Amino acid sequence: MLTRNSLCLLLWILFDGGLLTPLQPQPQQTVATQSKENVIHLPGRQPHFQRVKRGWVWNQFFVLEEYMGSEPQYVGKLHSDLDKGEGTVKYTLSGDGAGTVFTIDETTGDIHAIRSLDREEKPFYTLRAQAVDIETRKPLEPESEFIIKVQDINDNEPKFLDGPYVASVPEMSPVGAYVLQVKATDADDPTYGNSARVVYSILQGQPYFSIDPKTGVIRTALPNMDREVKEQYQVLIQAKDMGGQLGGLAGTTIVNITLTDVNDNPPRFPKSIFHLKVPESSPIGSAIGRIRAVDPDFGKNAEIEYNIVPGDGGNLFDIVTDEDTQEGIIKLKKPLDFETKKAYTFKVEASNLHLDHRFHSAGPFKDTATVKISVLDVDEPPVFSKPLYTMEVYEDTPVGTIIGAVTAQDLDMGSSAVRYFIDWKSDGDSYFTIDGTEGTIATNELLDRESTAQYNFSIIASKVSNPLLTSKVNILINVLDVNEFPPEISVPYETAVCENAKPGQIIQTVSAADRDLSPAGQQFSFRLPPEAAIKPNFTVHDFRNNTAGIETRRNGYSRRQQELYFLPVVIEDSSYPVQSSTSTMTIRVCRCDSDGTILSCNVEAIFLPVGLSTGALIAILLCIVILLG
Template sequence: MDEYRLKGSFSMNCHTSLCLVLTMVQLWPCFLSMQRHSVQNTDQPSSAARRVKRGWVWNVFFVEEEMNLTEPVYVGQLKSDLDKEDSTFKYILTGEGAGSIFTINETTGVLHVIQKLDREKKALYTLRAQAINRNTQLPMEPESEFVIKVKDVNDQKPQFLDGPYEATVPEMSPEGTSVIQVTATDGDDPYYGYNARLLYSIIQGQPYFSVEPKTGVIRISSETDRETQEKYFVIIQAKDMIGQMGGFSETATVTINLSDINDNAPKFQHTLYHMTVSEAAPVGTTIGKIMADDSDIGENAAMNYVIEGDASYVFDIITDNETQEGVVILKKKVDYETKRKYSIKAKVINRHIDERFLNEGPFEDSTLVRITVEDADEPPVFTSQEYVMEIAEGSESGSFVGAVNASDPDNTNSPIRYAIVHGMSLKRLFSINAQNGTIIITKPLDREITAWHNITVTATEARNPEQISEAPVYIHVLDVNDHAPEFPEYYETYVCENAEPGQRAISQTYDILVYTAST
């Protein structure tokens, strides 16, 4: 309504101005005559000249778009207030679309439109009107410009130009969290009626999402859980005429992905695991694997495994970062004869904790692992890792040197057989009793030739010759006083016949003090 008031006011102002201009044109000869008369009669009052208001008369022109024309449609009428309707006036139309889109009745000044118009292509036309004397072809009115506006109709559908739409929002986001804004455009006139006034609504995606009707902002409306559903396809509708019946509508699909947060604690697949390890297994042996599941993904699912209690000295758990498994390994050798069963408590803990869930308790879980030690046929075990023995040099053949001792650690307690290895020459010097491990010499030893003898003794299970152990034996040959002093060379000495007692004698190499008896 305000728009029509503005247009009417504009029309009245134009009409007043044009009337004033036309009046001035018509009175121009009289005005010149008045000037001449005024010059000649300066004493005459200026009010002798009377001005007459004349000009164009027309309404505001609007043409509705998209009319299917089978005959010309009336637009309005151009008319001079001098026109007495005696066919003296001839109206001429020029400008945009004159003759091709718009026509004028040259006698009445009535305007018609003869073509269908499209406001979205051209919203207004600027034309000029002129009134001449049909007989003299002289202007009756000066040429005047006017505008024909194309009136909008709702012929354009809303369009989503920025699609496809995709957004990501953390799961468990609070209600009202903004996700994304979708925007549709409408080619109709936004300033006329409701043709381009859009209203957004949600067709698919409730109750988890909602859309603001005027802005197209999609928001969280209910708690979402990625572990339940990680992707949503939300359909938003934009409808013009502010959603009223008869309007056009268009839809857009928005793909909304839920990003993960650490809202789930790891959980062991079993409350009890059974494993076995051989007592012969070396340190570092993998005993078994345990596994906890975490519904989260990425770093939120990363976890560490630990062993609690005294068993951590014997066993350990290593976290496999690729498979998220806990690998149980042997940290210290076990002995079937000493302890055959272990019960350990294993715990799994999330590496990254979301602060929002700290009040819900620790993000961890525990399980029990029972490990059974299996018996193995172990090689004999010497009572000492190495042996040191002593024997005096020169001892008679068959003299006792020492003894080694080994036993079968298994419950079978197999008899042990001993032997000397490494070097045939050593076998000729030493001998060992195969049953009791007693070592004797086979020939006398000479410390001055060799002070130490190193031999290797083996212990082999009689029932299983493959089970064999070795131990080094170091034999020290002790010195005995079995050698008289000896000069390193022969000395020849000379002395004078008349040498005095106590006089030093001279040799080839040394001075020797010689004591002679008195004669």
């Protein structure tokens, strides 16, 4: 290996020739001359020079790192021009590493390295040299500074500080698709030789990937790599120094490369026909079977959507995707009936939810399979002809009268006879009976609409061949009203009239109530009885809307003459048979203001003419007390 020291010697040989050195070198010059013997001449007072061999300006020594020789490594020599070889000059060394790393022969000025050096630990040492007169111990010239550089050897291999690496690239990528860039670091001197010049290569991973030898960029080397064929690749990368030449040091790292999925595969059914058997008793909404298409893609690219192709089963069945298993779950939308239809056939289509148009454009990205469903016969309970039975009966219907009937049938192939029972948990069991064979319902007690207007209970039908198979239906019986109660006037039963009332004024509006269940359109009529209609003080005005008004027939009323009036009112309903009643209203005469507002209805003192005798007054007061009593 060509070291820098040998380079200096070579340069001295190449440029050897005569040259006069300066007669008076500058005494403060700190730059020394290094000859072919690796000598640094310390500046000082010099005599005239004759013609000598050419030298070069140089202020540094070089020492090889990692020296393994048995003797201390010779570095170079310090020499003063004032040293005549008579042993009167002493050389001293100070500074970086003096005495511990480097030693100097005080007489000859020879410098040696006494231990092995590592450039990567410390690349250079700065020292100071001086020549001292042994007798006077005074410096012969100023102190000079020089550098000992540790010369690099290729003792460090390249290292991948970030390895091992993990990378990914989409499957089906074209050749040259970028994957990852790796970088190796060499601790050797990048400015000297090729020790730190790294070249990258692939030791394992061809022919799938390639690497740029200078940049370390990894790219795909094969087209259309398929994740479904191989997903994981382990690539071994080597970095070699010395520009990759023989003898260079090398380091390696692993790059784990994953092919990420793209949707390049459509779902496929493993078979063309799926056979399912479904009991006719399956409830609506229940899952009656599963089918599955296979998609080798991964993640969202493998998500499948199932659809029933319009046809035979489109109205009876539905299909949804199980998100965990990607199976198609067939569900029942309407009830099945073996006796009506025993088999169904329809087609199911499987397709991807997320399409990659690079591959979708190449052809259909879906698959179709046929589903055949066989309906299984189940021994079912009887079926009532109606979901709800509603009946009516008058409240005066005699006990034992048939008011209606229910009907249930066994629809299975081996038809069985049916028996009927009243559900004893319901509230109609004691008022009605049912014929177990015919299903007719009759009254069992007298009914009173005013006590119970409606009955709601259940009828059970069971198969004679299998009594455990039963059905239940609700019965709603409305008790119809018989007109047995007359209408009565609603409150109030008392009203007032002003003393200054005029004829034709309505002083009160009244209505009627009937405890019977009045059918729609029933009317109440209001009138005076014949005996009260002769010269009445008040009359009844029927408004023909189930209300009436109490109307005045006089021009003013006097409390002194009569404080209370009693008015009989006859009310009739319109049902059959017609019922009527007479209610009496009390009308009190009151004192009112000009606007008709009542001021007082209390009894007030009656003032008599002056001049009556004491006996007459006593008689009048007695009469008033008797009347009030």
